Amino acid sequence: MLSSDHLSDLSDLECTIGSLIIDLLQAPDVHSELILSPPVNNRGEHSSDAVRLTLHYTSALLAYGLSEKTGQIERAKGWFATPFTQGTRLTPTEMNRLEALLMLTPSADEYVQPRLAQLAQQRRKQSGTFFLHSTRGARTHPFDTLWALKILSLAHHHHILNGIWDTKSLKQTANRVVGDVFQDKDLALALRLRCEHYNNRLNKKQRALLSSLLKNAEDNNGIWGEPHGIKHIITRMEHHDLSPGDVAEDRDIFREVILSTCYVIENLALLREHFPEIQGALNRAIELWWHVFAGEDAINRLRAIFPKPYDYLFIVSRTFVALRNYLGQDLKEWGEPYVHNQLAKHVSENKVTTPENQNIKKALKDWIKVELSEEPKALRLGMSSSNIVRIKPYVANPLYPDDPNLRLSFPDTLIVKYGPIDEIEAERKNYAQLPSTLKADFVNIPEQTYIDEKKQCAYIIMPDLRQYQTLHERLHMGPPPESLATELAPFLISIYARSAAVGQSRAQRGAIRRLYLAPMLDNLDRIFNYMAEIHAFIPEKDPTESENLHATLHNQIGQLMQRAIQLQTFTTTCMHGDLHSRNIMLRRTKRREGNDFLFKLIDLEKFERDGDFALDAGQLLIDLEILRKNFGDRAGPISTMMDCIEQAFFDYAEELNDAYFHIRLHIAQARALIRIAKGLVKQGEQMLSESRRSPAVRLADEVVEHAQLASGFLDNSLEGLANGGSSEA
Known part of the structure; x- marks a missing residue:
């Protein structure tokens, strides 16, 4: 100076x-x-x-x-x-x-x-x-x-x-x-x-x-x-x-x-x-x-x-x-x-709140009592580590706190979502990044949050979409109308198309590795460490199959790493990043004309503006496939829905001249299966910590099944690359 x-x-x-x-x-x-x-x-x-x-x-x-x-x-x-x-x-x-x-x-x-x-x-x-x-x-x-x-x-x-x-x-x-x-x-x-x-x-x-x-x-x-x-x-x-x-x-x-x-x-x-x-x-x-x-x-x-x-x-x-x-x-x-x-x-000129007014407001906040009419009801919507509860609050009259007739009740219930600060803040920031043309398709995430510094937990209050239910819930209620399948697919495609129209570009270098391959490698280590722990408990169980599968998956991902540049020629779009049936909400309308359903997406922790719609497609199709298998002879409507969704995504890829969409779709399906296997491993690790070895061993068989299916999808992607990217669809 x-x-x-x-x-x-x-x-x-x-x-x-x-x-x-x-x-x-x-x-x-x-x-x-x-x-x-x-x-x-x-x-x-x-x-x-x-x-x-x-x-x-x-x-x-x-x-x-x-x-x-x-x-x-x-x-x-x-x-x-x-x-x-x-x-x-x-x-x-x-x-x-x-x-x-x-x-x-x-x-x-x-x-x-x-x-x-x-x-x-x-x-x-x-x-x-x-x-x-x-x-x-x-x-x-x-x-x-x-x-x-x-x-x-x-x-x-x-x-x-x-x-x-x-x-x-x-x-x-x-x-x-x-x-x-x-x-x-x-x-x-x-x-x-x-x-x-x-x-x-x-x-x-x-x-x-x-x-x-x-x-x-x-x-x-x-x-x-x-x-x-x-x-x-x-x-x-x-x-x-x-x-x-x-x-x-x-x-x-x-x-x-x-x-x-x-x-x-x-x-x-x-x-x-x-x-x-x-x-x-x-x-x-x-x-x-x-x-x-x-x-x-x-x-x-x-x-x-x-x-x-x-x-x-x-x-x-x-x-x-x-x-x-x-x-x-x-x-x-x-x-x-x-x-x-x-x-x-x-x-001063605009008479904004003076220190005296601020103190008065603080005194009022301490004086007015907000209570809950009933215990919060836990909800299971998405699969994130955050918690979601429904509350029915009311404001008690501090002068007559025991008189229920003088309570100020809220006309609607509210939703409180709370969890690790980084996850909640990520969801808020991701919602803020949504193009204005897309915000109506996602549940509103307000900026106001309360943070418990001691627990490192953040809380946000959101409107309660009581009229909505998740796709997962609706499919378990019985056969849905055919219009659900035919309307859901266009809704999803419209999100990607509108996001691409507001200024997206070609995928950046390293996109395939970041979006697909690196997450799979990270999860594989945890999965097969768990399998090694299972084999240590059961010496008579041959670990060869598990070890060979681990090596095969690593080899397949390694080959895709070498071909990543060839695959990252896609047009980026907004990407939900965690698209499955629990994150899609729907409401039946009573329209005589137009669509039968309204849709909204929830849980934006993994949202990206410069993502790949193929990743969302793969994750949703795997989620529906698991539901379809669980439904047995009642799975017809889910199969119809999967066909509609898959065809809509392929049509959109063709519109974009996306020659490698089907290959990235296979990789996305493998990624989704490995992620599900990792989720099962988390449950198994908890079982082992509680000395519940038998259910942990049974869960290990399911983990291997998912990993084997993932390997099959990776084989399909490598075969497609070997054939010059030609699609079987």
């Missing part, structure tokens, strides 16, 4: 920074087409302007000092984290995205590593320069190499180059590029990168270039860039009387000069400790630009000079980064007092 002497000429720091950060935080809502914008097509791609500006906007928030866990920063992390198709050229837009990823989430290997690898491939071996533009044969621009060096240096700083580029080559490039660039802003960056790789040292020629850069500012009355034709504007800036009208005819040139000046300040400020001669030029430049807009009216002044939202946001963002490096400290140290004062002023 600079001494107070250097800050004395920057007037109104608190109110200027404070007002601008308040305006910046509102920008994604006011200018949603420019910052954190929605995709421009169904491949999930964003406009180049939005990617570039969102990078600079996020840099400004970090320069202010917002935490990485702040909502705006978390949102930016997710926005930039898009898959990269291997072999695609790294364009300037993708470079902006890569720079943002390295700044926000450098450890996100599936997004960062493919882009870094591609960047390394775009280096021309003979010249050692980089080429970022798409036109083949075009002349390499010196900035391409400088930008590539900046990106690779950032990756090197985070220790994630992973052999893509070596330190020696980085140093050589950093040393050479200083003499190749010509613009002031590029030279400042090149000098900073050279110092970064050479312990803050410059050679004689590079010191001369630094002196030349400082001389450029002196010749241009304190600024950097190419201010040709706008000397009159610089003179107005020196006299602190620049007006928007002075800039109107030369706004584009002025914009580039201010941006160039900000970039130079940003980079040279990091070198002044080792090159003290820099400080004077930085002081003059920052003061010259600062006095153009400083004060409580900073927003209006800057918007008048740069009326285009893109220009205004770009200028403010780069000013924040330059100012942060110049001051040597996060800007919130100056901005927060103003922000807090504005918030207090807003509260």
